[in-house]
Amino acid sequence: MNELPINAGLLLAGLLFLTGLLGVITRRNILFMLMSVEIMFNAAGLAFVLAGAHNGQADGQVMLIFILAMAAAEVAVGLALILQMYRLNKTVDTDVINRLRD
């Protein structure tokens, strides 16, 4: 098998991670923020799989499965909370919902 181009893979994962981070920072809709966080999680998962392949171990893929399960649990709780927030405020815009401040 050819040598894995680890740098290219890590670059892709890094770009995905940055995309997600940018999304969390710039988006004002809570649902999109949650989706952006998911992209960040999956970027980390991708990096783990790459690292596992690079080192010739299965650990990276095991980690990915854990990350997927974790992300699913977070989304389940997150969507429930967002639903409740929508019921109370009739909006999911973070500029409108901003009671917590000094």
Next chain:
Amino acid sequence: MVTLNDLSIILPEIILACGAVVVMLLIALYRNHFISNLLTLITFAVAMAVLVGQSNSQQEVTALFMVDPLGIFLTGLILCAAFIITLMSFPYFHIQKEVKEEYYILLILATLGAVCMSISNHFISFVLSLELLSVSLFALIGYLKKENISVEAAVKYLIMAAVATSFILFGFALIYTSTGRMDLQGLGENLKGGDPDILVLAGLALAIVGFGFKMALVPFHLWTPDIYSAAPAPVAAFVATISKGAAFVFLLRFFYSIGGLEHESIWIAFAVIATASMFIGNWLGLRQQNIKRLIAYSSISHLGYLMVGFLAFSEAGIRASAFYLVIYFAGILAAFGMIAYLSGRKGEPVMIEDYRGLFWSKPWLAAFFTLVMLSLAGIPFTAGFMGKFYVLTSGMGAGKIFLLIVLVLSSTIGLFYYLRVVATMLSRADTATTIEDYIGKQSFALKIIVAALFILLLWLGVYPNTFFAMMGM
């Protein structure tokens, strides 16, 4: 292979997991707030009893967990704090118009996550226990789901914590790429001595950002005051003590085992974070009118002091940090316990003005609250002073003079706002708003907690040696 012996070592964790299932099954059969609370208390007590009976030696349980004296100590501390929070929660939630029983399942699971985190020895076990803790906390913070700010705080914490977790994950992935190891021992063998390559450094930087979020260190502290002020008082106490303590211990274990602080750049990064936390935490606390936000800024600066013990990078530093954690836990639990004590059907007394003239209407409570504030400020003859003293000593031993100066200077700034609370309680105003309908009146458990923490804060401040002897330090 997991042997029976391995299972017996992690028995406290297994008991917690079983406790959560038992409470859940009981709720399916019969809903009763008192019984759920009692079962939770029993779970924590049994786990604690098993823990005390265990030998205090270093044992590895598969590659994932390492039960060592520090881990056992932290497990005990977390269990005690969780026990107190459970006691506090019963009267607090009893008057709420919410379904109450599920709260205790979440509380046990969050505690399980924290306990597992403090004995984690591997990236996988750390990440899983971190998520167990975080996901339970999202639900706990938003537990009073009819309250708008509570839900808003929960969503905010969810996004922040998820971003922090992904930072940690990505950082770990980079470290794993470079070293090919995920267990701390293996990482230590790989990284000790030599210069880490760029991937490891980038990974560590990302992990530090994530840990900074979890422990609310400046500049990653922005969520703390919002979450504390909106979450129910017992949950805020949980976030401030248990979740931060567990994250701190893994950070300590991680960086000590890879020898990370030997590298100048990493040490400086931590020193900057610690300095900023001490100063900015104390500085922003000065202009707070809301007591829960004030405690939040206080806790930011306390984590900064704790980092001084961490940065000492020595045995003495670990011991000082562990002792400081005990005092920090006691102080924050007492402060939030006080808020819970005085809360009622109308909500919690969150503004400092609500406490005006408290000394004249409820002298004992005011005396207790004064002691708590003085302890958080670190006045001599209170526990907070002893904690700072030991952290200073450990820093002195390691020759980190700059950090010590920062610690002393920033504590002086902090003194002002703690004393302002005390002064407000002492002032005899005509407009004194006396809190009449509060839950502490009827609750025997709350009175016991307050008395116990009062004695603890005084005892640790005046005569800490017996405590050290008990802990075998």
